[in-house]
Amino acid sequence: MNPPDYVIDVRDLRKDFGTRRVVDGLTLRVPKGEVCGFLGANGSGKTTTIRMLCGLLAPDGGSGTCLGLDIVRDAPRIRRQVGYMTQRFSLYEDLTVSENLDLVAGLYELPDARAAVADIMDRMGLRDRAGQLAGQLSGGWKQRLALTACVLHRPQLLLLDEPTAGVDVKARRAFWDLIHDLAGEGLTVLVSTHYMDEAERCARIVYLAGGRIVIQGSAAEVVGRVGLVTFEGAGAPVEEAARRIRAAPGVEAATVLGRVLRIAGMDRALLDDAMAGYGAGLTWREVDPRLEDVFIHLLGEEEPPR
Amino acid sequence: MTAFSLRRLRALLHKEWLQVKRDPMTLRLIVALPVMQLLIFGYAINSNPHDLPTGVLMAQPSTYERTIVAALRNSGYYRVRTLSSEREAEEGLAQGNLLFVVNVPPGFDRRVDRGEAPAILIDTDGTDPTAIGYATAALGGLTEVLTRDLPPVRRAAATAAAAPFRFVVHTRYNPEQLTVLNVVPGLICVVLMMSTLMLTTLAITRERERGTMENLLAMPVRPIEVMLAKIAPYVGIGYLQVLIILLVAVGLLHLPIHGSIVLLFAVLGLFIASNLALGITYSTLAANQMQAQQLAQFTMLPFMLLSGFAFPFQGMPRWARIVGEIMPTTHAMRIVRGVLLKGNGMAQILPELWPIALFTGCTVVIAVRFYRETLD
Numbered sequence: 132m133n134p135p136d137y138v139i140d141v142r143d144l145r146k147d148f149g150t151r152r153v154v155d156g157l158t159l160r161v162p163k164g165e166v167c168g169f170l171g172a173n174g175s176g177k178t179t180t181i182r183m184l185c186g187l188l189a190p191d192g193g194s195g196t197c198l199g200l201d202i203v204r205d206a207p208r209i210r211r212q213v214g215y216m217t218q219r220f221s222l223y224e225d226l227t228v229s230e231n232l233d234l235v236a237g238l239y240e241l242p243d244a245r246a247a248v249a250d251i252m253d254r255m256g257l258r259d260r261a262g263q264l265a266g267q268l269s270g271g272w273k274q275r276l277a278l279t280a281c282v283l284h285r286p287q288l289l290l291l292d293e294p295t296a297g298v299d300v301k302a303r304r305a306f307w308d309l310i311h312d313l314a315g316e317g318l319t320v321l322v323s324t325h326y327m328d329e330a331e332r333c334a335r336i337v338y339l340a341g342g343r344i345v346i347q348g349s350a351a352e353v354v355g356r357v358g359l360v361t362f363e364g365a366g367a368p369v370e371e372a373a374r375r376i377r378a379a380p381g382v383e384a385a386t387v388l389g390r391v392l393r394i395a396g397m398d399r400a401l402l403d404d405a406m407a408g409y410g411a412g413l414t415w416r417e418v419d420p421r422l423e424d425v426f427i428h429l430l431g432e433e434e435p436p437r
Numbered sequence: 438m439t440a441f442s443l444r445r446l447r448a449l450l451h452k453e454w455l456q457v458k459r460d461p462m463t464l465r466l467i468v469a470l471p472v473m474q475l476l477i478f479g480y481a482i483n484s485n486p487h488d489l490p491t492g493v494l495m496a497q498p499s500t501y502e503r504t505i506v507a508a509l510r511n512s513g514y515y516r517v518r519t520l521s522s523e524r525e526a527e528e529g530l531a532q533g534n535l536l537f538v539v540n541v542p543p544g545f546d547r548r549v550d551r552g553e554a555p556a557i558l559i560d561t562d563g564t565d566p567t568a569i570g571y572a573t574a575a576l577g578g579l580t581e582v583l584t585r586d587l588p589p590v591r592r593a594a595a596t597a598a599a600a601p602f603r604f605v606v607h608t609r610y611n612p613e614q615l616t617v618l619n620v621v622p623g624l625i626c627v628v629l630m631m632s633t634l635m636l637t638t639l640a641i642t643r644e645r646e647r648g649t650m651e652n653l654l655a656m657p658v659r660p661i662e663v664m665l666a667k668i669a670p671y672v673g674i675g676y677l678q679v680l681i682i683l684l685v686a687v688g689l690l691h692l693p694i695h696g697s698i699v700l701l702f703a704v705l706g707l708f709i710a711s712n713l714a715l716g717i718t719y720s721t722l723a724a725n726q727m728q729a730q731q732l733a734q735f736t737m738l739p740f741m742l743l744s745g746f747a748f749p750f751q752g753m754p755r756w757a758r759i760v761g762e763i764m765p766t767t768h769a770m771r772i773v774r775g776v777l778l779k780g781n782g783m784a785q786i787l788p789e790l791w792p793i794a795l796f797t798g799c800t801v802v803i804a805v806r807f808y809r810e811t812l813d
Contacts, residue, residue, distance in 0.1 A: 185655055186655075187651065187654055187655060207657065210655060210656065210657050211657050213655075215652075215655040217648065217651045217652055217655075219648040219651075220648070221647075221648045221649045221650075221651050221652035222649065222652060223452065223456065223649055224647075225455075225456055225459045225460070226452065226455055226456070226459075230451075230452070230455055233448070233451070234448050234449070234451070234452045235656065236448070237444060237445060237447060237448020237449075237451070238445050238448050238449070238656045238657065238658055239656065239657060240442060240444045240445060240657075280652075
């Protein structure tokens with residue numbers, strides 16, 4: 132039995148759907164108490180990996196442990212200690228908030244279920260909506276209810292699959308505050324997201340492409356390791372300049388941000404040429420690459436060769 | 438994780454009950470459906486049809502023929518009109534505009550007077566035997582009616598010998614005498630089967646389609662707990678339906694109850710369970726609600742047709758009887774008919790009971806086997 136230093140410790144996970152390999156040799160270690168962000172394009176294998184970790188899918192290859200339990204053999208025991216929040220709202224819309232939570236408490240056979248539900252509703256701010264049907268909640272409240280349902284049984288590990296998709300900024304911010312509160316109590320969180328601000332709040336980012344981990348580390352490490360060069364130009368109509376400079380060799384992205392044009396590329400010399408040639412008339416200055424620039428770069432790299 | 442937990446089952450039961458309660462439309466249908474079906478089928482099938490369209494072909498008009506036509510009309514079963522040609526009669530029967538054609542042979546009067554007892558041929562449309570059954574049976578009485586109209590000379594001879602003439606009824610097959618008493622017990626089983634099978638068939642596929650299955654699977658529940666929780670509310674609903682059907686059948690259709698109602702209820706519980714188990718099995722096998730529904734419909738038709746409800750069981754070919762013996766509906770129908778009409782007790786219905794139990798057991802095993810604990 133390995134010491135529970137790593138809450139998630141899997142090697143070489145594989146999963147095929149028919150002839151398509153969705154997860155292709157994924158190796159991942161997540162230490163206790165970490166908030167780990169799962170990023171990657173749609174179809175990069177995030178959801179499938181999460182489902183394998185909580186025993187909802189049986190891996191076709193590879194091995195590993197989750198909370199010190201074998202992910203193949205001990206799947207039922209893992210389920211007891213993991214809180215899994217599905218991408219799509221999967222509580223009962225025709226039950227009220229408290230009825231949904233009562234059901235979850237009953238299924239986990241929590242001692243003193245009534246007190247546990249009342250307690251968690253207070254803590255997550257759901258008390259005022261206890262009697263409301265889940266189907267009538269707004270997107271933000273639905274997500275909050277779903278999160279509440281998956282922490283009710285005090286799991287060791289939270290697996291959140293795009294928990295904040297389609298939710299407004301304020302609700303997302305509140306949601307992430309909750310996640311960090313929980314992590315502060317020693318809960319390990321693996322969360323997939325498409326939002327950059329959310330990625331930046333993760334202690335570690337794991338970027339998936341084609342079912343493999345392409346790069347991982349803290350936000351700063353990922354940005355630094357990719358070595359992207361970015362410039363911002365201003366002073367002339369930027370829309371037209373953007374259209375011209377996109378054609379220049381070495382310019383991977385040219386993005387208009389209000390009155391500013393931001394370009395990114397890997398080759399500094401080519402970018403210099405592009406700015407001098409296609410970007411004449413603008414005043415340029417070098418800026419630090421942001422996580423978003425890095426991800427656009429990574430997403431561009433995995434475009435299939437034609 | 439324990440193999441079975443009452444606590445978890447209770448939580449699931451509560452959830453299922455709440456969901457049933459929150460769906461008032463389904464609840465209303467559950468009550469309205471059996472009543473509607475019973476009334477429509479009960480009255481439609483059991484009515485004793487009168488005023489059936491009848492054509493008369495006469496070679497030459499005469500006294501006796503007019504008497505016969507009047508007698509037909511007076512019986513109330515026939516709405517008579519005279520036909521001009523053989524061809525019109527054929528067309529009328531083919532199109533269903535005529536259910537009977539009365540063929541009076543030429544020289545009928547003379548032959549009656551001579552005491553030859555000539556035959557009147559009656560062609561009937563046998564496609565719906567129940568429609569013409571009573572009317573055909575009533576023909577027997579008509580021969581006597583005519584006797585009184587005969588001239589005194591012949592009357593004496595007629596009473597001494599046989600009837601002055603006879604009817605020869607020609608149908609494509611013998612009408613099956615389905616009576617009210619026979620149909621209603623069958624209807625109880627059919628209505629019960631249709632509603633309970635449909636309800637559970639959708640139960641698990643609905644969870645899968647709404648995405649709630651993923652969450653349920655991620656929690657520590659056992660397949661048997663999920664199934665039992667799904668079945669339980671519908672057993673109650675099934676009993677409610679039996680009660681409604683019996684009330685309607687006794688109150689409006691005058692069904693007699695010769696046997697023990699308690700026994701009937703106890704036994705119908707097993708029949709309800711068998712349908713629910715089958716529904717749940719379909720639910721686990723089907724990928725979506727549409728498929729599940731089709732499976733259910735695919736089943737209901739043979740269950741209805743081969744159970745002895747639509748056709749007399751003994752009249753079916755051997756293979757159909759074998760298939761029929763497998764289906765719980767067949768046995769349930771015999772039990773209900775036996776208990777209600779013949780006053781059968783436990784000893785008499787036992788041979789019909791174990792096949793239902795066996796069927797239920799097998800389906801549950803299949804359902805649990807195919808219930809997927811993962812999303813693969």
